[in-house]
Amino acid sequence: MQLEEAKNKFIQSWGTLGTHWGINRTMAQILALLLVSDKPLSANDIMAQLNISMGNTNMNIRALMDWSLVYKELVPGERKDFYIAEKDVWKVTSRIVEHRKRKELEPMIRILEDLQNVEGEGESVEEFKEVVNQIHLFAVKSDATLEKILIADRNNFFNILMKLVLK
Amino acid sequence: MQLEEAKNKFIQSWGTLGTHWGINRTMAQILALLLVSDKPLSANDIMAQLNISMGNTNMNIRALMDWSLVYKELVPGERKDFYIAEKDVWKVTSRIVEHRKRKELEPMIRILEDLQNVEGEGESVEEFKEVVNQIHLFAVKSDATLEKILIADRNNFFNILMKLVLK
C-alpha cells in the first residue's frame, strides 16, 4: 500500500467513524486530512483534496475550530489562512467527549430532574418515578465520572485505564 | 405535572437522546414508551400511542429485540404479541455500548492495523505511521477497557465508577 492510498483510506474510514460521534462526514474527513498532512493546509487545499465546495469547507473548518480540534496557523508571506489539526489523541477524544457530555448527557439530567416533579400518588406514579430515578442516578454517576476523567491529564487518564484493564 | 405529561416528556427526550446513540428516534421512543409502561404493550398499542405506522412499529420493535433491549411477553388468552422493555439501566447501557463497540470501534481497529502496512521509507511515511500508531494504541486500550467493563456485572461496574468518582 502506497502512502497516498493509505492516507485516503484513513480519511474515508475516519469520515465514517465520525458520523457515529456527533460529527458529520465532512467535518471528520477534514480532521483526518489535517491529521495526516505534514504541513498546514489552506481552505483551498482542503476543498481540492476532498472534492467539496467552498461553503462546506468553510463551515466545517469553523466547526472544528469551535471544537478546538483544528487551529489556524499563520504562514508568513501567505495571505490565506492555514490550518493544522490537534494531533494529541487524548485531547481529540476528550474534546469530543466534553462536547457530547454538555450537549446530550447534561440536558438529559436536567429533564430527568424535572420529571421527578410528577404529581399524584398511585402505584403507577411510583413506578414511573422509580424508572426515572434509576436512570437519573445512572446519568449523574456517569456525568461525574466523565468529569473526573476529563479534568485528569493524559497520563492520569492512562493510569486510570490501566487500572481498569489490569484489575 | 401530571403522569401522562411526564411520560410524554420522557418519551420525547429519550427519542432525541437516542439519535445521538446510533438508535433512531422511533426506536428510542418505543423503548421509552415500554420503559414507562406499567404493562406489556402490543404493536397496536405502540402504533396508537406514538402515532406511527404499522411498518415502522414492526421494524423498530424487531431492532430493539435484536439489541436485547425489548422482549416478547406472551399474554395468556391473547393472540397478539406483547412487548416489555429491559428496565435494568446498566443492561440497557451495556447492550448499547456493546453494539457500538462491535460496529464502530472494532472495525476501526482493523483498519488502523491494516494501515500500518504502508510501504516506503521517507519522513512523511514515518509521520503517517506515527499518527496511525497513536490512534491505534488508544483505540486498543479503549476497546480492552470497554470489554473489561462489559463483562463485569453491574455491582462491579458501580464499584469501578465509584472508585473513579471518589478518587
Add this chain to the structure above:
DNA sequence: CAATATTTTCAAAATTTTCTGAAAGATACA
C-alpha cells in the same frame, strides 16, 4: 381447511441532514 387476525416486507413518499455556489462581507495591499 377456510376464515380471520397478526406480522412482515418493501417500494415509494416524506422528512431530515448535508452540500453547493453565487453573492455579500472582510481583509490586505499598493
Add this chain to the structure above:
DNA sequence: TGTATCTTTCAGAAAATTTTGAAAATATTG
C-alpha cells in the same frame, strides 16, 4: 481609496435517512 484576494453566509439543491401503508406472508382458531 481602489483593487484583488480570501472568507462567510444562506437559500435552494442534492443526498441520506426514516416513515408509510398496501400487499404478501405467517399464524391461530374453529
